[in-house]
Amino acid sequence: MRPVAALVAATLIAPLAVGACAPAARPSSHPVFIATDTGYLQPGDLARLAEAVPPAPAEGSAQALADRAASARFAALEDTDRWLLATSHAELRPPLALQHFDCALGVRLGSAETPVLDRMAARAFHDANAVAEQVKARAFRARPVGDDPDRRACQTLTPAGRASASYPSGSAAVGTAYAETLALIQPERADAVRRIGHEIGVSRLVCAMHYPGDVAAGEAVGRAVMAEIAATPTFQAEADEARREIEAARATGRTNPGCAAERAALAIALP
Incomplete structure (x- = not known):
């Protein structure tokens, strides 16, 4: 294994053998993962947001063919x-997934107590993932690893996970929701x-878990969900508390090694 690759594997979060956005089990008193049955938004709001998402590209359409061609090019990044x-x-369960943002924030999340931020992440996860799942339930689009059984995924997949729906990307929705939460804080x-x-x-896309159109739709879901979450009084009050938590964590001087x-991995040109 090359030095940079070894450092990524050793210091960033390794995925568990779970579905991309499967909810975590009920937490212990000191949870690694947090699951919640409620988010910031009401069920009717989630249904309305899901209804506004356009359908996936029709099979055989120009967009679908372009998605397939683009996905095939990403195979060149395997093992890089x-x-x-x-x-x-691939690990997107809250709050552990927040550590993906350590370097952008200049802090090491998890090195200090951040209960409010962790709770916010769990609620944002719930709402963004709920909208994506409702859209997926309307119509099925196969994943790249489902369309091509020989295509490698960069995470452990069960047969059901390989055959699960691809549009829109719940992972992109959740990742965007996390990012928008932190951008507001x-x-x-x-x-x-x-x-x-x-x-x-x-x-x-690198993992062959989604097509570009799935990711674009997922990002749009995450932004739309967060636009409504950000207007809620609960989020606004928690954002002030979470800001203080992050600043306290930053004051420790700890950063992610x-x-x-x-930086080296993100500098690699995409195909």
Whole structure:
């Protein structure tokens, strides 16, 4: 394994053998993962947002053919440092997934107590993923690894996971929701955290888990969900508390040692 690849594998978060956006089990008193049955938005709001998402490209359409061609090009990144970063990005359960944003924030999340931020992440996960799942339930589009049984995924997949629906990307929706949450809490670092939110979506292309159209739709879902979440009084009150938590964590001076590896992986040109 090359030095940069080894550093990514050792210091960034490795995925578990789970579905891309499967909810975590009920948490312990000191949870690694947090699941919640409610988010910020009401069920009617989630249904309305899902209804506004356009359908996936029709099979055989110009967009569908372009998606397939673009996906095939991403196979060239298998086993590169960008592939290993995509492997770590496959872990999107809250709050552990927030560590994907350590380098953008200049802090090491998880090195200090951030209960409010962790709760916000769990609620944003719930709402963004709920909208994506409702859209998926309307019509099925296969994943690249489902269309091509020989295509490698950068995470462990069950047969059901390989055969699950691809449009829209729930991972891109959740990654974007996290990024928008952090951009509102730390506006001076908005560009940096939004870039990582986008790169989480790109990682799903590298992993052959989604087509470009799936990721674009997922990102749009994440932005639409967060636009409504941000207007809620609960989010606004929690954002102030989470801002103080992040600043306290930053004051410790701890940073993620994987940042150099992340920069190297993100510098790799996409096909």
